[in-house]
Amino acid sequence: MSSIQFGGVISGLNTQSIVDALVAAEKKPLTDLQTKEATLSSQKTAYAQLGSTMDDLIAKIKEELHLPKKTKVGTDPHYRCFHCQWGNVDDDLDEE
Numbered sequence: 544m545s546s547i548q549f550g551g552v553i554s555g556l557n558t559q560s561i562v563d564a565l566v567a568a569e570k571k572p573l574t575d576l577q578t579k580e581a582t583l584s585s586q587k588t589a590y591a592q593l594g595s596t597m598d599d600l601i602a603k604i605k606e607e608l609h610l611p612k613k614t615k616v617g618t619d620p621h622y623r624c625f626h627c628q629w630g631n632v633d634d635d636l637d638e639e
Contacts, residue, residue: 605611
């Protein structure tokens, strides 16, 4: 069943466009939030991929440096310690 509309015939106003504009204005805050949610979701995915790539890089570096896999970069007090695996760094510099 279709309805017959006579928007603005008597008043001369385009009432349908007025109603559409009011509805759009009412929905704008929701639309803005949905857009922001989509943006944040994309950023979250990008950061997760970056984190995974960084984990892979750190694992490869540890492998190349023959560090134990359990070493936590930045928290393990020996992860930068040249004395533990390569001797005294100053001794190497004196040999040159």
